[in-house]
Amino acid sequence: MIAATAQLYPNVVLGPGAEVQEFVLVGVPPRGRKPGELVTVIGRGAILRSHTVIYAGNRIGEDFQTGHGVLIREENKIGNHVSVGSHSVIEHHVRIADHVRIHSQAFIPEFTILETGAWIGPNVVLTNARFPLGYKVKEKLKGPWIGPGAKIGANATVLPGVRIGAEALVGAGAVVTRDVPDGAVVIGNPARILKRVEELSYPEDPSMKPYGRKKEV
Amino acid sequence: MIAATAQLYPNVVLGPGAEVQEFVLVGVPPRGRKPGELVTVIGRGAILRSHTVIYAGNRIGEDFQTGHGVLIREENKIGNHVSVGSHSVIEHHVRIADHVRIHSQAFIPEFTILETGAWIGPNVVLTNARFPLGYKVKEKLKGPWIGPGAKIGANATVLPGVRIGAEALVGAGAVVTRDVPDGAVVIGNPARILKRVEELSYPEDPSMKPYGRKKEV
Amino acid sequence: MIAATAQLYPNVVLGPGAEVQEFVLVGVPPRGRKPGELVTVIGRGAILRSHTVIYAGNRIGEDFQTGHGVLIREENKIGNHVSVGSHSVIEHHVRIADHVRIHSQAFIPEFTILETGAWIGPNVVLTNARFPLGYKVKEKLKGPWIGPGAKIGANATVLPGVRIGAEALVGAGAVVTRDVPDGAVVIGNPARILKRVEELSYPEDPSMKPYGRKKEV
Numbered sequence: 001m002i003a004a005t006a007q008l009y010p011n012v013v014l015g016p017g018a019e020v021q022e023f024v025l026v027g028v029p030p031r032g033r034k035p036g037e038l039v040t041v042i043g044r045g046a047i048l049r050s051h052t053v054i055y056a057g058n059r060i061g062e063d064f065q066t067g068h069g070v071l072i073r074e075e076n077k078i079g080n081h082v083s084v085g086s087h088s089v090i091e092h093h094v095r096i097a098d099h100v101r102i103h104s105q106a107f108i109p110e111f112t113i114l115e116t117g118a119w120i121g122p123n124v125v126l127t128n129a130r131f132p133l134g135y136k137v138k139e140k141l142k143g144p145w146i147g148p149g150a151k152i153g154a155n156a157t158v159l160p161g162v163r164i165g166a167e168a169l170v171g172a173g174a175v176v177t178r179d180v181p182d183g184a185v186v187i188g189n190p191a192r193i194l195k196r197v198e199e200l201s202y203p204e205d206p207s208m209k210p211y212g213r214k215k216e217v
Numbered sequence: 218m219i220a221a222t223a224q225l226y227p228n229v230v231l232g233p234g235a236e237v238q239e240f241v242l243v244g245v246p247p248r249g250r251k252p253g254e255l256v257t258v259i260g261r262g263a264i265l266r267s268h269t270v271i272y273a274g275n276r277i278g279e280d281f282q283t284g285h286g287v288l289i290r291e292e293n294k295i296g297n298h299v300s301v302g303s304h305s306v307i308e309h310h311v312r313i314a315d316h317v318r319i320h321s322q323a324f325i326p327e328f329t330i331l332e333t334g335a336w337i338g339p340n341v342v343l344t345n346a347r348f349p350l351g352y353k354v355k356e357k358l359k360g361p362w363i364g365p366g367a368k369i370g371a372n373a374t375v376l377p378g379v380r381i382g383a384e385a386l387v388g389a390g391a392v393v394t395r396d397v398p399d400g401a402v403v404i405g406n407p408a409r410i411l412k413r414v415e416e417l418s419y420p421e422d423p424s425m426k427p428y429g430r431k432k433e434v
Numbered sequence: 435m436i437a438a439t440a441q442l443y444p445n446v447v448l449g450p451g452a453e454v455q456e457f458v459l460v461g462v463p464p465r466g467r468k469p470g471e472l473v474t475v476i477g478r479g480a481i482l483r484s485h486t487v488i489y490a491g492n493r494i495g496e497d498f499q500t501g502h503g504v505l506i507r508e509e510n511k512i513g514n515h516v517s518v519g520s521h522s523v524i525e526h527h528v529r530i531a532d533h534v535r536i537h538s539q540a541f542i543p544e545f546t547i548l549e550t551g552a553w554i555g556p557n558v559v560l561t562n563a564r565f566p567l568g569y570k571v572k573e574k575l576k577g578p579w580i581g582p583g584a585k586i587g588a589n590a591t592v593l594p595g596v597r598i599g600a601e602a603l604v605g606a607g608a609v610v611t612r613d614v615p616d617g618a619v620v621i622g623n624p625a626r627i628l629k630r631v632e633e634l635s636y637p638e639d640p641s642m643k644p645y646g647r648k649k650e651v
Contacts, residue, residue: 068288071502071521087521105306107539123340123557127588130644132585174392188406189607189608190621284505286503338561340559371591391623406609425570427568
């Protein structure tokens with residue numbers, strides 16, 4: 001179902017069962033490209049909520065969802081079962097694996113890599129330019145790498161090129177300036193290792209451990 | 218006045234004097250609900266600025282205002298004289314009392330409670346999931362409680378279930394991990410108590426105290 | 435080229451070569467003003483991307499660009515070659531000099547001054563109210579001053595009236611509570627001086643200095 005006010009540019013291939021809501025644009029040509037010059041592929045069962053903008057040249061898997069007012073720039077590679085929350089911005093040349101969930105109002109710059117099952121909290125800001133406007137900055141851009149199953153807490157900031165290990169947990173509001181080992185919990189500004197995810201438990205029930213057993217999704 | 222490009226779903230009850238601007242959607246059905254299945258009530262004198270999206274099942278009082286591009290999910294209870302700033306996101310099952318002001322680009326998750334006269338600064342992020350994707354996380358969601366007259370400074374982060382006392386002030390950029398007593402001023406990451414709001418004064422005129430007397434709104 | 439779904443209010447003067455994309459509003463009257471009462475001037479070669487809203491009474495120079503979903507309130511003065519990234523909010527009575535670049539999802543409050551060539555990173559929050567809802571707060575509003583060539587890192591917060599010196603660099607996630615000298619690098623919450631910009635170098639090539647020589651833009 002494609003809303004009457006939505007606009008699909010030429011050369012957009014939408015899988016079966018897609019829902020494209022009001023005031024959405026899909027296949028917008030990036031600067032210097034003509035409409036339809038780059039193919040845009042979105043797999044079966046996509047839900048693109050209102051006011052979302054998706055540029056041309058994206059390759060997106062099945063069961064893709066956006067919230068409202070999402071912006072996805074050109075030439076990203078996005079796996080299956082990915083959701084991008086309302087008002088988030090994904091720049092270009094980002095690689096997002098299967099089962100990644102990006103929450104609301106996040107910022108994901110070019111050259112970021114999000115591995116399988118990574119979780120990006122609301123208002124999280126990833127970065128890729130160590131020295132903005134600096135000498136050779138364009139050559140030196142380096143996105144963060146967010147490992148499989150890693151979780152980045154709300155409003156955290158991750159510096160350029162930083163690697164967040166598999167299953168690691170970055171606390172809300174942390175500013176991560178160095179690589180984080182697999183399974184570590186980091187908090188603060190600058191972020192420091194607090195403990196390991198297996199050591200976490202619910203304060204009201206210390207025997208209940210959130211991680212280190214079969215996960216709920 | 219309802220703009221020609223705005224769309225009201227069935228079963229939306231708008232009070233007299235409402236202004237609904239361009240590219241607005243009101244009464245959007247949440248997943249699994251049919252259009253019009255949930256009633257949406259917005260009291261007299263509402264101003265819904267352009268590109269705003271309001272889901273079905275909200276009960277909203279008089280003199281309600283949104284900025285541009287606001288998103289309000291389903292089944293919230295919102296009092297009188299409330300404003301929600303541009304680009305802010307309010308999730309579902311949130312309770313907002315009278316005279317609350319939410320500034321721009323804030324994020325308010327499900328189960329948050331904002332008491333009378335609370336003030337939420339720009340880009341503030343409240344949270345409700347202590348352990349994202351963790352075991353039983355959905356059962357353990359707990360929104361913050363923001364007491365009457367409390368102010369949350371710009372770009373602050375408040376952790377799940379944290380209680381901010383009445384008239385307390387959270388400094389800009391603070392990361393609040395523990396409950397804040399009534400009338401306390403907290404700053405930093407993690408936030409620590411600095412002083413009480415009655416002790417604050419304008420640096421250029423130390424005899425002028427901002428709080429502890431009749432307030433301007 | 436003005437998209438069919440874009441709306442220009444009366445008394446908007448767009449220079450030659452303008453591109454106004456879908457679902458854009460230009461010249462929106464602020465509260466208490468009639469459509470067309472305030473003139474809106476945007477110089478030659480502007481690109482206003484989809485879902486952008488620009489109020490009346492702005493004076494904007496040549497080669498102006500907005501990303502998607504940008505909001506610019508009334509009566510700002512904006513120079514030549516300025517870009518405002520997707521989803522950013524510029525309030526009213528802001529002064530922006532030539533060659534300023536504001537990235538995505540930033541918040542720029544009233545009375546801010548951005549000098550020539552300043553760079554504002556993604557999700558940066560500038561502030562102007564020291565004591566929200568406090569006594570005389572409206573009379574005491576004071577925006578930050580961001581000096582020429584200064585760079586404010588991603589998700590940083592700058593407190594009201596703070597002055598960031600020329601060519602200074604504010605680290606990502608910093609909370610800046612005091613004035614920053616020209617050319618200083620500050621990081622942390624609260625922000626402290628780390629070094630000078632001339633002392634910075636790329637970690638993988640310490641002989642390569644990003645600043646203190648001819649800059650790339």
